[in-house]
Amino acid sequence: MNFVVPDFYPAAAEIFVAVMALVIMLSTTFARSIARSLGYFLCQFTLIAAAFITIGTMHGEVSYTFSNMFISDLMGDFLKVMIYFSMAIALLYGRSYLADRNINKPEYYLLAILMTLGMMVMVTSNHMLTMYIGLEMMSLALYALVAFDRDSARSTEAGMKYFVLGALASGLLLYGMSMVYGATGTLEFSGVAQSVYNQAANKPVLLFGLVFLIAGICFKLGVVPFHMWVPDVYQGASTAVTLILATAPKLAAFAMAVRLLIWGLFDIAEQWQTMLMLVAVASIILGNLAAISQPNIKRMLAYSGISHMGFMLLGLLSGVVEGDRHFALNAYSSAMFYAVAYVIMSLASFGMIILLSRAGFEAERIDDFKGLNKRSPWFAAVMMFVMFSMAGVPFFIGFFAKLSVLQAVVAAGYFWIAAVAVVMSVIGAFYYLRVVKVMYFDEPVDTAPIHAPAELRVLLSANGIAIAALGLAPQALMSICAYALLASL
C-alpha cells in the first residue's frame, strides 16, 4: 500500500486553531504576569484569523481529505464562521464578568479555544470516529468550563451533573455508532449512505443503532427527554460560561445531527423523522410550559432553549414526505436558519444578564430586570428586542425563524404539529412578555447605575440592532443558509 500525504489545504483553519491553542498554552505559561490579557487577545486573534482562513480557503465544491475523514463544504464553512463569531462575542461579553469574580484565568481562554477546535472538527467530519473525537473535545472542555468557578458549590455541582450525564450520552452515541458500523461495515458517512441506499445494510441492526444515535444527538441539543441537565447546568455555571454553552455548541450539535442523519442515514429518513417528531413536540410543550413558572431568568432561558431546539428539529423532520424529497432543501435550510437565529438571540439574552451583573451581584432573577427602562432606556429596548424576537413577534429575526420552520412543517403536511407549535408559542409569549412588562411598568428594585466596559455596551447594542435588522431583512441570511446547503448536498 502506498501512503499519500493528505491534502492539508482544506483543513488549514483546523490546523491553525490547533497550533494557536498550543501557542496560547505555552505563552500564557511563560508570561505569567500578562497571562490573562495575553490569553484573551490571542484567543480573539485566533478566532478572527481562523474566520479569514476559512473564508479564504472556501470554494463552492465539496472536497475530502485525510482519507475521507474530513469534508470541506459550504455548509461546514458557514457554520464554522458562525461558531468563531459567536465564540468571539461570548468571550468578549464574559471578560469583565470573569474579572469581577476573580476567575479570569488564562486556562479559561485555552479551554475555550480547544472547545472551538472540537466544534470545528464536528462540523467538518465525514467519519463517525472524528465526529466522536470532536464531540469529546468540545464536551470535555465544556465540563471543565462549567465547573470553572471552582469555589462555588453550585458551579461544581453543575459541572459534575453535566459530566456524568454527558458521559452517559457519549456512551449511548458510541453504542449507536458501533451498531451502524456493524450493519454497514463502514464508519464513513458517505459509505454508510451508500450501503443503506444499496440495501446492503442489515436494517433491524441499523434501526437499533439509530435509536442510540438519536439519543446522543438529543442529549447534546438538550431536548426532551434528554433535557434534565439543561436548567441545572445553565443556572449553576457562571453566566459567562452559560453564554458559551447556550450558543456555539448548538450549532455544532446541529451539524452533528445533519452529518449523521442527513449525510449518513438519509435513506431511512422516515424512521428518524418519526423519532424526532415525538422529541420535538415534547420539547416544545415542556419547554414552554416549564418556563412559565421560573423566577430565575437563567432557568427560564434554559427552558426556552429546550423549546427553541424543539422548533429547530421541526425543520429537520419535515424533509422527506412519503419518499418525496422536494421539500428537503427548504426544510433543512429553515432548520439551519433557526439554529443561527437562536444563537444570535441567545448571545444577546445572556449578554444582558452579564451587563446587569456586577462584582458580588448576579442579575439572574427576573425581578432584577424591574424598571430597567428607568435605569437605561436603551438597554431596556435591547432586552425588549431579544424577548420579542424569542417570542416570535413579527418583524424580529425569531419570527422569521419560526415562520420558516412552520412553513416547512406545513409543506410536509404535518398540520397538527404546526398547530401544537403555534399554540405553544402563544403560551410561551407570556413569559417573554412578562420580562418586558417588569422592565417597563415596574419600579426599579436595584437602582445602582449600570457599570460595564464600553466594548460590552457597544457590541451588545449592535447585537440588539442585528436582531431587529435581520428581522427586517431576513432574506439575505436565509438565502445564505439555503445556498450553503444546496452547494453541500
Added chain:
Amino acid sequence: MEFKTFVFYFLSAILVFAALRVITARNPVHAALFLVLAFFNAGGIWLLLHAEFLAITLVMVYVGAVMVLFLFVVMMLDINLERLRQGFWSYLPVGALIGILLVIEMAMVLGGRYFGLDAMPVPPEPMAGFSNTRELGRVLYTDYVYPFELASLVLLVAMVAAVSLTLRKRKNTKYIDPSLQVSVKREGRVELVKMQAEKED
C-alpha cells in the same frame, strides 16, 4: 460444542457476572477489583476474535495503569457509603421498571432473529501470518492520522481541565527556589558585626 464456543461462553458468563458485581458490590474496592476481572475476560474474548494487540493493550493499560490508579483513589478517598445509598429504595421502582423495559426491548432486537449466523455471517478466518498489530500499526499513522492527532489534543484538554480545576497555590508554603539557593553569596548568609571586646567579670 466446539472448544472455541465453550471458551467464548465461559468468558462471557464471567464477564457478565463481574460486570453485575461492579454495580452491586457494597465495597467500592471490591467493585474496582470486579472491574479488573471484567477487563480480563473482555480481553480474552478479543483474543478469540484475533485482536491480540487490543486484548493485551486492554489488560496492560486498563488493568495495569488505570484500574490501579483508580484503586488508589478509592482507597484514599473517604467515601461515606451510607450517604451514597440514600434514596436507593425510593428510586428503585422507577429505575428497575425502566431498566427491565430497556433490557426486554434490547433482547427483542439483539436476539437470534436479527443477529443470528445467517444475518451476521462469521468473518473469514485470517490467513496464516496475519498480524493484528501490524494491521493496526499500518493504518494508525497513515489513514487515521487525523483522528490520531485529534485524540492527542483531547488528552491535552483533559490535562488542562484537570490542572485548572484542581491546582491551588498553597499559602504559607515553605518552598525554596533552588536557583536562588545555589546562587547565594557569603554576604547573604554571614554578617560580621564589629563590637567592643568584652571581658567577663
